[in-house]
Amino acid sequence: MDCNEATSLITLYIDAELDAKREPALSAHLRVCPACSVAFSRAGSARDALRAALTRHRPSVNFQERLAQALPGPEEKSSLPGSAIRIRKSVANAVAQWLGLGRRSGLRPLVSLFVACLLTAALTYALTVSWNRPPEDAAIVTAHVRAIGEGRLTLVSSSDRHTVKPWFAGKLDFAPQVGDLSDDAFPLAGGRIETLHSQQVAALVYRRRQHIIQVFVWPDDSHPKRGFERSFERTTRGFSLVTWRHGGLAYTAISDLNPPELALFRDHFRAKSVPSGPRSE
Amino acid sequence: MTDARRFKEFASPNVDAAYNLARWLLGNDGDAEDVVQDALLRAYRSFDGYRGGVARAWLFKIVRNVAYTALAKRRGEREVVRLDDLDCDTDPNMAVFELNPEILYGRSDAIRRINGALERLPLPYREVIVLRELEDCGYKDISMILDIPIGTVMSRLSRARRMLSAALRDLRESAPRA
Numbered sequence: 001m002d003c004n005e006a007t008s009l010i011t012l013y014i015d016a017e018l019d020a021k022r023e024p025a026l027s028a029h030l031r032v033c034p035a036c037s038v039a040f041s042r043a044g045s046a047r048d049a050l051r052a053a054l055t056r057h058r059p060s061v062n063f064q065e066r067l068a069q070a071l072p073g074p075e076e077k078s079s080l081p082g083s084a085i086r087i088r089k090s091v092a093n094a095v096a097q098w099l100g101l102g103r104r105s106g107l108r109p110l111v112s113l114f115v116a117c118l119l120t121a122a123l124t125y126a127l128t129v130s131w132n133r134p135p136e137d138a139a140i141v142t143a144h145v146r147a148i149g150e151g152r153l154t155l156v157s158s159s160d161r162h163t164v165k166p167w168f169a170g171k172l173d174f175a176p177q178v179g180d181l182s183d184d185a186f187p188l189a190g191g192r193i194e195t196l197h198s199q200q201v202a203a204l205v206y207r208r209r210q211h212i213i214q215v216f217v218w219p220d221d222s223h224p225k226r227g228f229e230r231s232f233e234r235t236t237r238g239f240s241l242v243t244w245r246h247g248g249l250a251y252t253a254i255s256d257l258n259p260p261e262l263a264l265f266r267d268h269f270r271a272k273s274v275p276s277g278p279r280s281e
Numbered sequence: 282m283t284d285a286r287r288f289k290e291f292a293s294p295n296v297d298a299a300y301n302l303a304r305w306l307l308g309n310d311g312d313a314e315d316v317v318q319d320a321l322l323r324a325y326r327s328f329d330g331y332r333g334g335v336a337r338a339w340l341f342k343i344v345r346n347v348a349y350t351a352l353a354k355r356r357g358e359r360e361v362v363r364l365d366d367l368d369c370d371t372d373p374n375m376a377v378f379e380l381n382p383e384i385l386y387g388r389s390d391a392i393r394r395i396n397g398a399l400e401r402l403p404l405p406y407r408e409v410i411v412l413r414e415l416e417d418c419g420y421k422d423i424s425m426i427l428d429i430p431i432g433t434v435m436s437r438l439s440r441a442r443r444m445l446s447a448a449l450r451d452l453r454e455s456a457p458r459a
Contacts, residue, residue, distance in 0.1 A: 007375070007376075007377075008375040010377060011375040011376065011377050011439070012375070014377055015413070015419075015420070015438075016419070017419065017420055039377075042379075042382075043377035043378065045382040046377065046378040046379065046380050046381070046382050046446075047377065047378050047414070048382070049380070049382030049383075049384075049385040049386065050378055050380070050382075050385065050395065050414065050445070051414050051415070052385070053385040053391070053392045053395050053396070054395065054396060054399060054414065054415055055396050056297075056301050056415055057300060057301045057304035057305065057310075057313070058297055058300065058301070059296065059297065059300040059313075059314065059317070060310070063300075063314050063317075064296070066318075067296065067317075067318060067321070070318060070322075183386060184386070234294065235294065259297065260297070271382060
């Protein structure tokens, strides 16, 4: 293969349009051709940077409301988990006050925890009973909500990715990318290990203003390696989720941020990820 | 009213994307809102004829058709696009974006410039960029939405990427961050 052909294949690869049959040939060329190798990693970052820079126009709330009136169909209910979190906090506070527990009292955390457990159980029940989405999303939402409600978002708390990333070594048999997005106003808060469907996954925690973004990462080699795959955005119960794959790992970000901001987070995260070439095996 | 409910479930997740496409095509919020509203009503009416497949792509096709009708009315004539110039790409290789990603991080001047460049890109190039880069459509979907062969999708995308890359070429990396 010459470099001209490789260039076209790189484009197809970036667009997730390169069929599995031709990937090995491209891998082989990239291994021996430093120029194309550089072009390959630059192409991916250039594209992610551009996607982060271009505006995703969103309709005004006013328009969405008008649309809801104009179109036939039932009104959507408000999201359950968000309001449940607020209820949990205010109930915990109310109970603590009623019991006459002051700020420095050692009993207050216990009361809050007890109330939180009750509400978490109720919330989980509500979510599972009325759930009509694949289990994976349900588990992610529950994990996200619980970690926030129980105040155990991070086991390693640091905004330095050189502290967070190595923390996972020896605890997990895969190494998640941990991007430094502080320049993009998505500072890293830390990480921990979470269990989803009896599987240990990495949880990375980022912030955006007052919002929390969690990125759950697990190995996913199930599909033929397609490199820059299209990512999968959806909203569930008021939360935005987005999933993408990179380097044999699946990343799912969840937040109560609106979808375009979470998509922006994804673009910045991917742009800062170390590029993974087509696998050579 | 199961039909209405089904349609709402189908359409709701795609409204934002439909608006984004319309907004990039029409250039202002008011026209984009009108187009999205018309397109959704039209989609609802022909919902029976929707046989599954990629939901967004089907909706995008409707949005685009309504948008072009609106554009034609606005100008009072059909936009004449010279197809020979359009799809004749002398370089047979498919281009990717050639720009330094660092230039786009946090630099509002670069971000303004690239968005301005996309706004000014001729419609046939603009729409492939919006569909591919902003809405994550595959070549096959773009081919269906624009009603052009896949080969044309690829060459138009190539040319559009070169044009956008050129817009940032003279920006100096050493310029201060805005």
